[in-house]
Amino acid sequence: MENYKMLERIGEGTHGQVVQAMERSTGKIVAIKCVRSSDKASKNLLREIESLKALDSNYVVKFLDHFCHSFSFYLVLEFMASGLPEMLCDDDIWLDDSHLKTYAHMLFAGVAHMHATKIIHRDLKPANLLISSEGVLKIADFSLSRLLLSTSTADDDVDDQRSSQCYTGQVATRRYRAPELLFGSVHYDQSIDMWSVGCILAEMQMKTPLFAGDSDMEQIAIVVHNLGTPTDETWPNRNEMPDYNKLKFTRCNPVPTNELLPDFDELLVDLLGKLILYNADKRLNAQEALLHPYFFNEPLPCLEHLMPKPPKDHRQKLMPKPTKVIESLEKNFSCLYQILDEI
Known part of the structure; x- marks a missing residue:
């Protein structure tokens, strides 16, 4: 120290x-x-x-x-001088489509390296994506990360040995949690990170979470409402999820992509459509995503050295300053605490 x-x-x-x-x-x-x-x-x-x-x-x-x-x-x-949420919400920093495309490319490159090293992050979200003073996006907070196991010895907070990979299902922040996790699956792989990345890319454009549930049940309801009721075609192995058959769904069709992803670039919509899927086996991996036409179409990704650079005090600059009302309330609470201490 x-x-x-x-x-x-x-x-x-x-x-x-x-x-x-x-x-x-x-x-x-x-x-x-x-x-x-x-x-x-x-x-x-x-x-x-x-x-x-x-x-x-x-x-x-x-x-x-x-x-x-x-x-x-x-x-x-x-x-790291800042984070992705701070960059997105700072009105003094202009982020155009080429900048966002570069952030997306950096994210996929980091995830591709991570997955090639057999590590899954299990908590990808905007708050865990930091921005250096040079404007480079970097993945952070690996406290829920896990080495992918390929033998029957794989176990994670689960006592019994399985013939397939078995991990804890209590991972990922709710709004970026893949549907198999929402339904209690303990058998998953890198594809859970790719669902999270899809949600992040959508949020970068919309400035608000794509699926914003405030409870697990609400999160499931929002995902099903937008992607439609799962079918044998869209999610063939859904009945293997421990909690799937505990719920009954009213039949609904998926929301049209132009409503779910309004005013998005067509190629970005195509990329997101290959990430935000019920069927984890069909989600693109990070290396495949880097080769998607979205990154080779105008506007091209911004060169890294031209990316917006946050000031070193960027987080402090964006911290909300107390208003007179808040200051007044704080004084009142301070007086109340003093009175209670004297009783």
């Missing part, structure tokens, strides 16, 4: 927070992820370290160091 000077908090997660720090010996600015000690947090931390050590891509956040201090674990990572 003495090797670093803590500067300010830049984010917070389930098990801890992320701070900006300076390495005392070099003056280099880094990000330090602090993870509070617990059995689950320790397990996720070890997986994150192993995944980051195995990966070597310009589109994955670099792992620099790790250490323990005061019953907490710390990961030292390269400092």
Whole structure:
């Protein structure tokens, strides 16, 4: 810990927070992820370290160091000036179709490398996509990542041995969770990441989540409403999902793509249509997606060195400042707490 000077908090997660720090010996600015000690947090931390050590891509956040201090674990990572959500919501930064296409290309390239290394992320979402001061998109937060296993010894929070890969189904943030996960599947592969990527690409255009459920049931209902009731043709192995037959669906047809994805480029609609599919076996993999005509059609992807570059204080700049009303409420609550303390 003495090797670093803590500067300010830049984010917070389930098990801890992320701070900006300076390495005392070099003056280099880094990000330090602090993870509070617990059995689950320790397990996720070890997986994150192993995944980051195995990966070597310009589109994955670099792992620099790790250490323990005061019953907490710390990961030292390269400092990233901003994140994809901040770039999308900043009115002072202009992102046109060529910029968004480059972000998409970077994302697919990072995912392709990750999957080629036999690692699935299992929590791809805009908040886990960071932007460097050079404007490069990088995949971060591998706390739910998993090495893909190819033998019958594969098990993840499941005691019994299976003849096929078996992992926990409690992964991925709800709005980016593939339908097989929503229905409790524990047999899946890289294709769950590709569903998430499809949702992210749509959100980059719409500036709002494609399927915005506030509960698992609502999420399922929204997906089924938009993609239509699953059939033998669209999802032949759906009855293998543990929770699929627990629900009954009113028959509905899929929403036309021009309504689901309004004002989208036709080639982007085609690309998304090959990612956001019930049938995981038919989803494009990341390498196939990189070869999709969308990336070779006008407007071409922006050159990386010309991408918008966030200022180093971009997150702080976008933090909402308290209004007079909020300040007044805070004072009132402060007085109330003092009164309660005196009682």
